[in-house]
Every structure is written in structure tokens, then in C-alpha cells.
Amino acid sequence: MLCQLVRCCVYCRGVHAVRATGLVKRFGTTTAVDGLDISIGSGEVRGLLGPNGAGKTTLLRMLFGLIRPDSGTVELLGHKLDHLGGDALDAVGGFVEEPSFYPYLSGRSNLRLLAKLDGQRAAAEEIDDALGRVGLGDRAEDRLSGYSTGMRQRLGLAAALLRRPRLLLLDEPTSGLDPAGTRAVATLVRDLAAEGVAVLLSSHQIGELEKVCDSYTVMRRGRVVWDGSAAELDAQAPQSAYALFTSDDVRALEVAARVSALRIQPAARGGLAVAARIDDMDELVAALGDSHILIRRLELTVSPLESMFFALTTDHGAEALDALEPQQLADTILAGA
Amino acid sequence: MTTLSPTAPAARAEFGVSEGVRNAYETELQKMMAQLTTRVLVLVCAIGPLAFAAVLKVQSGTPSDALFGVWVHTSGFAISLVILGFAGSWGFPIVAGVLAGDLFSSEDRHGTWKTILTRSCTREDVFAGKLLAAGTLAVGLMLILAAMSLVAGLVLVGPHALVNLSGVLTSPGRMLALTIVSWLICILPLLAYTSLAILFSVATRNGILGVLGPLLVALVTQLLDLIGKGVIVHELLIGSAFDGWHGLFTSHPFFGQVLVGSLVSLVWIAACLTVSWRIMRRRDFLTGVSGRGPSWTAPIKVVAVSTAVIAVLAFGCSIGPTGVTAYRVAYTIGREFNNVTLLQQQLIGRQVPANARLDIEPNCNRRATKAVGPGDWNCTVYVYLPQAKSVPYQLTSVEYDVSVQYNGCYKAQSPPAFLGGPTMLAAGGHNVTNPLFIVYGCFNIL
Numbered sequence: 001m002l003c004q005l006v007r008c009c010v011y012c013r014g015v016h017a018v019r020a021t022g023l024v025k026r027f028g029t030t031t032a033v034d035g036l037d038i039s040i041g042s043g044e045v046r047g048l049l050g051p052n053g054a055g056k057t058t059l060l061r062m063l064f065g066l067i068r069p070d071s072g073t074v075e076l077l078g079h080k081l082d083h084l085g086g087d088a089l090d091a092v093g094g095f096v097e098e099p100s101f102y103p104y105l106s107g108r109s110n111l112r113l114l115a116k117l118d119g120q121r122a123a124a125e126e127i128d129d130a131l132g133r134v135g136l137g138d139r140a141e142d143r144l145s146g147y148s149t150g151m152r153q154r155l156g157l158a159a160a161l162l163r164r165p166r167l168l169l170l171d172e173p174t175s176g177l178d179p180a181g182t183r184a185v186a187t188l189v190r191d192l193a194a195e196g197v198a199v200l201l202s203s204h205q206i207g208e209l210e211k212v213c214d215s216y217t218v219m220r221r222g223r224v225v226w227d228g229s230a231a232e233l234d235a236q237a238p239q240s241a242y243a244l245f246t247s248d249d250v251r252a253l254e255v256a257a258r259v260s261a262l263r264i265q266p267a268a269r270g271g272l273a274v275a276a277r278i279d280d281m282d283e284l285v286a287a288l289g290d291s292h293i294l295i296r297r298l299e300l301t302v303s304p305l306e307s308m309f310f311a312l313t314t315d316h317g318a319e320a321l322d323a324l325e326p327q328q329l330a331d332t333i334l335a336g337a
Numbered sequence: 338m339t340t341l342s343p344t345a346p347a348a349r350a351e352f353g354v355s356e357g358v359r360n361a362y363e364t365e366l367q368k369m370m371a372q373l374t375t376r377v378l379v380l381v382c383a384i385g386p387l388a389f390a391a392v393l394k395v396q397s398g399t400p401s402d403a404l405f406g407v408w409v410h411t412s413g414f415a416i417s418l419v420i421l422g423f424a425g426s427w428g429f430p431i432v433a434g435v436l437a438g439d440l441f442s443s444e445d446r447h448g449t450w451k452t453i454l455t456r457s458c459t460r461e462d463v464f465a466g467k468l469l470a471a472g473t474l475a476v477g478l479m480l481i482l483a484a485m486s487l488v489a490g491l492v493l494v495g496p497h498a499l500v501n502l503s504g505v506l507t508s509p510g511r512m513l514a515l516t517i518v519s520w521l522i523c524i525l526p527l528l529a530y531t532s533l534a535i536l537f538s539v540a541t542r543n544g545i546l547g548v549l550g551p552l553l554v555a556l557v558t559q560l561l562d563l564i565g566k567g568v569i570v571h572e573l574l575i576g577s578a579f580d581g582w583h584g585l586f587t588s589h590p591f592f593g594q595v596l597v598g599s600l601v602s603l604v605w606i607a608a609c610l611t612v613s614w615r616i617m618r619r620r621d622f623l624t625g626v627s628g629r630g631p632s633w634t635a636p637i638k639v640v641a642v643s644t645a646v647i648a649v650l651a652f653g654c655s656i657g658p659t660g661v662t663a664y665r666v667a668y669t670i671g672r673e674f675n676n677v678t679l680l681q682q683q684l685i686g687r688q689v690p691a692n693a694r695l696d697i698e699p700n701c702n703r704r705a706t707k708a709v710g711p712g713d714w715n716c717t718v719y720v721y722l723p724q725a726k727s728v729p730y731q732l733t734s735v736e737y738d739v740s741v742q743y744n745g746c747y748k749a750q751s752p753p754a755f756l757g758g759p760t761m762l763a764a765g766g767h768n769v770t771n772p773l774f775i776v777y778g779c780f781n782i783l
Contacts, residue, residue: 064455067621084618085459092455100448105371116364117456119356163456 015078017042017167017198018063023072025058025222032058034222036072040200040215042166045193047209048202049305050219051313056202059219060096060171063200065089077166093165094200098175099156103145107136107155110144114159130158135181149176157185168192168199174208186212206306216305218312225312234278237304238311239263242281245271247294255287271297278304357458361466362473364453365440369470374435382432382482390416390489399759404583404746405499407759407775412499413490414512420486421519424479425579429523430555432478433530437471438547441538441617450622464617468535468610475531476524483520487513500772502746502779503588504676519582522595525602526578530554532609533575539613541639550639557647562743565654566661566710568782571743574650578602580744583779588676591781594744659709660782661741663701669780670716670737670749671699677772684772686764696721701739714739716749737776745782750775 018040025033033055040046050056061067063074068083075081079088101110111127120126131140134154139147147155153176160168168189174182189199189212203209209216216233218226228236244264246252249272256264256272262280267273276284288295310332369375393399393409393416400406403422408415420428444450453463496509507515530551537550558576571577578598584591675695682689701716703709716737723731735756737749751774761771 061451061622064451066451066454067623068619084461085454089455090457094455096451096455098448100452102368102371102447102449104373105368109367109371113364113367114452114456116367117360117453117458119360119457159452 015042016040016075017044017077018200019075020059020063021073023059023062023074024070025055025062025067026070031222033062033069036219036222036224038217038224038227040167040198042198043193043196044215045189045199045201045213047213047216047305048200048219049204049206049209049216049309049313053221054219054313055222056219057096057171058222060169060200060202063169064092064094064096066096091163091166092169093160093163093167094169094171095156095160095173096169096171098149098172099152099159101144101152101155101159104143106141106143107131107147107151107158108140110155111159111162115162118163120162126162130162131155133161134158135184150178150181153177154181157188165192166197168197168201170199171202172204173201174203174205182208206303206309210303210305218309220313226308233308234304237277237308239275239277240281240300240304240307241302242274242276243267243271243297243299243301244274244295245297246288247296251291252288252293255291255293256284259284259287273301357462358465358469361458361462362469363466365466365470366473369436369440369474374439375474378432378435378478379481382478383485386416386420386482386486386489387493389420390486390493394493401775402748404502404748404777404779407770407777408499410494411770412497412509412512413487413492413494414496414499414509414516416490416494417483417486417516418519420482421516421523421582424482425523425526426559426576427552427555428482429479429527429579430530430551432475433527433534434548434551436474436478437531437534438538438550439544440467440471440535440547441613442542442544442547445542446544454622460617464614468532471531471535472528475527479520479524479527483517487516500677500680501588502583502586502673502777504673504680504772504776504778505588506680507586515585519585522582522585522599523579525599525606526575529575529578529602529605529609532606532613536609536613537639539616541636543636546636546639553643557650561647561650561654562711564651565656566659566707567653567655567657568660569657570650570653571660572597572783573601575602575605577744580746583744583746584781587779591783593781593783597783660743660745661711662709663703665745665780665782666714666739666741666747667699667701667716669747669778670701670739670776671697671718673749673776673778674699674718674735674773677776680772681761684761684763684769696723711741711743714741714747743782744779746777746779748775748777 016039018038020036020038023033023036024031036055036059038059048056048059058067062069063076063081065081065083065085065088073080074088076088077091081088101107102113105113108127108131111130112124115127128137128140131137134157136151136154136158139151144152144155153173157173160170174185177185186208189201193199193214201209201213213230215229216226217224226233244252249266252272253264253266256262256274259280262274262276262284264272264274274281274284285295285298399409400419403419405415405418405422409419444453454460458466496513498506498508499512501507533554534547534551538544538547541547555576558574561574562571562576565571578601581595581598584594675697678695679689679693698719698721699716700719701714704713704715716739718735718737720733720735721731722733735751737751739747739749741747753774756773757771759771759774760768763769
């Protein structure tokens with residue numbers, strides 16, 4: 001009880017849900033995480049991005065206490081984490097890599113077992129509730145060995161929710177899920193965040209991250225190469241790429257030429273390819289309207305996050321991306337993705 | 338899929354470390370009991386003794402190489418003791434291996450370390466919970482085996498008196514008490530094997546090595562018992578601790594082997610669990626399915642280390658004083674021959690005065706170059722029979738082929754020409770086991 005009171009006070013004070021400083025982890029001669037600092041506030045949904053081998057999974061494993069950092073400290077919800085587990089993980093849920101369970105037990109038995117490990121004695125109703133909410137209510141008695149990847153992913157989410165977490169650490173939570181499941185996860189994350197739960201979401205699905213994240217941490221070669229809010233990212237990102245279909249593409253090109261920081265060209269597959277920052281795009285849309293040119297379709301082919309991610313995690317810098325022609329920009333980034 | 342509202346965090350402060358261990362313990366028990374291998378073990382321990390006793394009941398043969406084996410048709414306690422002897426050699430290592438050998442490595446195989454170590458319990462909790470669960474089930478299975486072996490013997494054969502390891506007929510009540518105590522004595526060495534299986538499981542992360550490890554150690558122990566004559570290294574092996582109960586079944590019980598075996602078991606338990614915890618504590622839990630992925634490095638290392646250890650042990654088996662000497666063999670055989678001869682006389686209806694003693698002189702020699710140590714011995718028991726003639730006695734002799742084990746227990750068998758066959762006609766006109774034909778005995782090697 002005292003512990004819960006202290007924890008409430010901790011949230012009232014706005015203590016970081018995650019505060020990791022100076023994390024270093026080496027495997028032999030490879031430095032997987034190199035002096036990493038990260039902090040996440042309560043109710044914040046942080047997207048964790050990086051190419052393969054950037055150190056995202058190693059970071060998540062250190063946050064879960066599964067591996068020991070060679071140096072640095074981790075505080076979760078105000079508790080210092082030692083790698084043997086304990087208090088710091090009490091209100092932390094989630095999974096790293098694919099969720100794993102005991103194949104010889106049913107989904108319900110797996111959750112019952114985990115609830116027991118958490119010290120929850122009367123968790124039967126909560127288990128049913130969690131299973132129902134992730135859409136596994138009718139398959140709860142099936143053995144895990146008969147579950148698909150998506151079903152295991154759903155069970156992983158149910159297991160995380162069962163802990164009534166204040167901090168969720170999720171690694172590719174939509175992997176293997178169908179579109180409806182993916183949308184449901186996004187909704188779930190936003191709802192939890194609205195109630196003060198901090199979420200660290202690692203994913204390669206940039207489009208999904210953009211739907212739910214308030215802020216981003218981009219990693220490359222074990223280091224944080226960019227860290228900030230979604231608004232800061234929009235402001236700092238290189239040009240995005242758009243596919244524009246108008247009622248008169250020839251006149252649209254003439255109008256666009258008057259918007260200085262924007263580049264536009266006819267696209268190979270019809271329509272126009274545009275490379276622009278969001279403000280410039282607003283200006284173009286207004287100018288087209290003033291010129292009575294109808295916009296029939298406008299698609300974001302490369303988002304600010306995608307272009308930022310590409311610039312930060314490849315040897316192309318932001319300036320190099322800005323120098324590319326619109327079609328080339330889209331092709332380069334999409335090919336890289 | 339809809340949303341689930343978060344509520345107050347699970348309160349670890351409401352339960353302390355011991356509560357965490359209890360949760361982990363209950364979880365492990367639940368997992369283990371859900372597995373087919375555990376259920377099969379329970380079934381074997383429950384039904385196996387009944388099947389064994391039933392098979393013996395319908396055939397005339399006996400497992401005479403096992404201590405008390407020749408008496409399985411005579412007393413139900415012999416059934417339980419034969420099963421205990423087999424369990425000490427092979428059964429308990431198998432139980433320990435199957436229960437604990439995959440306890441930790443299965444988490445690697447299923448990729449579930451990350452699932453359980455990210456809940457509200459520490460590594461200590463999980464480690465302790467697993468140990469306690471494995472220990473509980475191991476002891477539980479042993480108790481089931483003990484109870485069912487007694488039930489099988491007493492129901493199918495009967496609670497009859499049994500000839501002890503000094504050749505003296507012992508009452509059913511005393512036999513029951515001794516049999517129960519003997520099973521209980523084996524708890525510590527069983528837990529030592531369980532700890533060894535846990536060490537194999539933690540160190541190799543390989544279920545096959547974990548399960549087979551204790552069995553291989555038992556096999557090596559059996560082989561080492563055949564070589565060398567020193568007692569020091571032999572007594573330090575877990576398998577030797579299962580021999581401690583033999584001393585209880587002699588007319589002059591000796592407890593040295595029980596004490597040494599118990600201490601040795603405790604040392605093994607402490608050593609195995611300490612090393613296991615150090616490995617577990619320092620471990621990084623890396624990839625999803627297995628920390629190291631499929632690799633033959635660990636098994637090769639284990640084989641290399643095991644070979645080196647076996648070589649050292651084989652060399653060390655000759656170190657220290659010798660437990661099996663001609664004097665000990667001859668003294669024990671002579672005393673026991675006296676007892677079983679008197680017992681035989683009683684069985685055929687002759688009056689035997691209290692404290693009667695034969696005038697005998699045993700002489701034992703080992704059938705090998707070395708005069709001491711376990712192996713095949715030949716004993717000649719010279720009997721001076723009193724007669725009312727000018728020469729006051731008649732000298733006769735009985736030859737015994739004696740197979741002496743490292744632990745001081747032996748089986749002595751005489752050719753039928755000397756003492757008759759395995760059975761004889763008792764005073765009541767029914768066939769009984771001839772107590773002189775095969776004689777079991779034990780002496781103190783310490």
C-alpha cells in the first residue's frame with residue numbers, strides 16, 4: 001500500500017517513466033549500445049526507430065533487465081533497475097522480439113501462470129477480460145502450439161495488459177497482425193497513453209509509428225542520432241515526397257514554380273512528383289486553389305519521419321536528400337525502406 | 338480488439354521476497370505437472386512397483402543379484418528393498434534428470450526466459466522457485482515409489498519376517514521401520530542428483546545433456562566402483578551415498594556410511610546450486626529462442642570436461658585406505674554363516690538353543706593379483722562338528738563364491754552340492770528359500 005502511495009506521488013511529480021543514462025553494452029568487440037541516454041515521460045508515446053543492428057532490441061532488453069549494461073544506469077518509474085529484476089519492473093509490461101509462451105499450455109493457462117508470477121491471486125476475471133479484449137476469447141483453451149504468429153502477438157499484448165502497466169515496452173507489436181489488429185493496437189496505445197501510461201514502441205513500420213507517437217528516438221550503430229517530439233521532427237525533417245494529381249498538370253507546374261523551396265516534376269507513372277516541406281506544400285495547395293486548378297488526389301509517398309529516418313540512418317545526409325529531384329527522392333527513400 | 342484501461346500497478350510491496358519465491362514455486366509446479374514427462378514419471382512410480390511385484394509373483398525366478406533379491410517370494414519387504422537398490426543405482430538419477438535436467442534449458446528452448454523474468458519476480462525468486470519445485474517433485478516421486486513398493490510387497494507377498502544382512506530372521510515390525518528409514522535416507526542423495534541435473538541444465542542450456550547428465554554420472558559411478566580399492570574418492574561420489582542404508586540391516590548396525598553419504602550429498606547440493614546460481618545471476622538473456630542459438634560448443638566442452646574429470650576420478654579411486662580386506666570379508670562371512678546355518682536348522686524343525694554358536698573358521702581369498710578390494714572372492718568356511726569319539730570333532734568345509742562390491746556388500750553363493758538348492762523342504766512340509774544357498778551381507782568399509 002505504501003509502495004502504491006509512493007508510486008502515485010512519483011507520477012504526480014511527473015518523474016520520468018524511463019530514464020537511462022550512459023548505457024553501454026558490448027558483445028565481444030561489437031558495441032551494440034554506445035553511451036545511450038533516453039528519457040520518456042508519463043503518458044508519452046515514444047517511437048524507437050533504427051535500422052537492423054542499431055541496438056534497439058539490446059536497449060529494450062536492458063530496460064527489461066534481461067541483460068546487464070557494461071555501464072550506465074536505468075530508472076523505471078522512479079526505481080533504479082538492477083538486472084536481476086525486482087521492484088523496478090512491477091508496473092512495466094510488454095515484450096521484446098516475439099512474445100514467447102509455453103506451447104504445452106493453453107492461452108488461458110499461460111496467462112494464469114504469469115498472473116501467479118505477478119502475485120495476482122484472483123486474476124481469473126481479468127484474464128478472461130484481457131483475452132476477450134485482444135480477440136482471443138474463443139481460442140483461450142487452445143494450446144499455444146496451435147496459435148498463429150498473430151495470435152501469439154495478441155496473447156503477448158494480453159499478458160502485458162494483465163500487469164496493469166504504467167510503462168509499456170513494445171517491440172514490433174503489430175508483427176503478424178492483420179490490418180484490423182494493427183489498427184486496434186494503435187487505438188489501444190493511444191488510449192493507454194491518454195490515461196498516463198508511457199509507451200516505448202519499437203517498430204520498422206514507420207507509418208504505424210506516425211499514427212501513435214508523440215516523439216521519436218532514432219538510433220544508429222548503438223547511438224541516439226535524433227531525439228525529439230513529432231513537431232520538432234516535422235520542422236527538422238528533410239523534404240517529404242508527394243504524388244499530386246490535378247485537373248491541369250501543365251498549369252500546376254507553372255504555379256508550383258512560384259513556390260521557391262519546392263521542387264516538382266512530372267511523375268513517371270502519371271501525375272506530378274513533389275518534394276517539399278509541409279509549409280511549402282500548404283503554400284502550393286493554396287496557390288493551386290487560387291489558380292482554379294483542382295486537386296484530384298494528393299498522396300504522401302514519403303513522410304517527414306521516413307525522410308528523417310533515411311537521412312539519419314544512412315550515409316545520405318538531409319542536405320543530400322534535399323538536393324534530389326522529387327521522383328528521385330521518393331525512389332531513393334522507398335528503395336532504402 | 339478494444340482497449341483495456343490500466344489500473345493501479347501490481348503491488349510488489351504487498352508481498353516480500355518469500356512471497357515471490359512462493360509464486361515462482363507454484364508456477365513451476367504447475368508447469369511441471371502439465372508436462373507429459375512428469376505425468377509419465379508419476380505413473381511409473383505409482384504402477385511400476387505393482388507391476389514388478391506381480392511379475393515376480395507369477396514366476397519362480399528371483400532377482401538374486403540384488404540385495405535381498407532371493408527373498409522376494411518370502412517377504413514383501415524384500416520387494417521394496419530390491420526396488421530401493423535399483424532406484425539408488427538408476428531410478429533416482431533418471432527421476433532427477435527428467436525432472437530437473439530440462440528445468441532451465443526448456444526456458445531457453447521455448448524462449449520464455451524473457452516472459453517470466455519481466456514479471457514481478459526477481460531472478461532469485463525464479464531460481465529458488467524452480468529449485469523448490471524440482472526438489473518437491475523429486476521427493477514426492479520417491480515417496481510414491483517407496484509407498485507403492487511397500488504396498489505391492491505387503492499385498493502381493495505379505496508382511497513376513499525377512500533375513501537381514503547378518504543372516505538373522507528379523508521381525509516384520511522392525512523390517513517395516515528399517516525399510517521406511519532406508520527410503521528416507523535416500524532423500525539427500527536424490528536431491529544431490531537433482532542439483533546436479535539443475536547444474537547441467539543451467540550450464541549447458543541443453544535439455545538432452547541435462548536429462549542424461551545424472552544418468553551418465555550414475556553410470557560412471559558404477560564403473561568407478563569396479564576399479565580401484567581406495568575409499569576416499571568412492572565415498573565422495575553421489576552414488577555411494579545411496580549405499581548408506583545397507584548398514585542398518587546388519588545385527589550390529591553401522592552408521593558411518595549414512596553420515597558420510599549425507600554430508601557428501603549436502604556438499605554436492607551446495608556446490609551445484611552455488612555454481613548454478615552464479616551462472617544464472619551473471620547471464621545475459623539475449624535472443625528470442627535461445628541465448629546462444631543451436632551450438633555444439635557447450636556439449637563438446639561438457640564432454641571434454643567430463644572426460645578429464647572421469648580420468649582424474651579413475652586415478653583417484655586407488656587413493657586412500659582399502660575398504661574391502663580379507664579379514665573383513667572372512668569375519669563377516671563366518672559370522673553370517675553361523676547365523677544362517679542355525680536358521681536353516683530351525684526351518685527344518687530342529688531345536689536351536691539360544692545363543693548357539695558353531696565352531697567355524699572362515700578363510701577368504703581374492704581371485705586376482707591384488708589381495709584386497711572389491712571383486713570375486715573365494716571363501717572356505719571350515720566347520721568343526723562335535724562328535725563323541727576319540728577325535729572330539731569332525732572337520733567339514735563349505736565353499737562360497739563371493740562377489741564383493743566396493744561398498745562392502747556381498748552376495749555369497751555355494752554350489753548346490755554343498756548345501757542344497759535354492760529352496761528346501763521346511764518342517765511344515767512346504768518349500769522355503771534355503772538361507773544357506775545365497776547369502777547377502779554387508780560390512781563397514783570405513
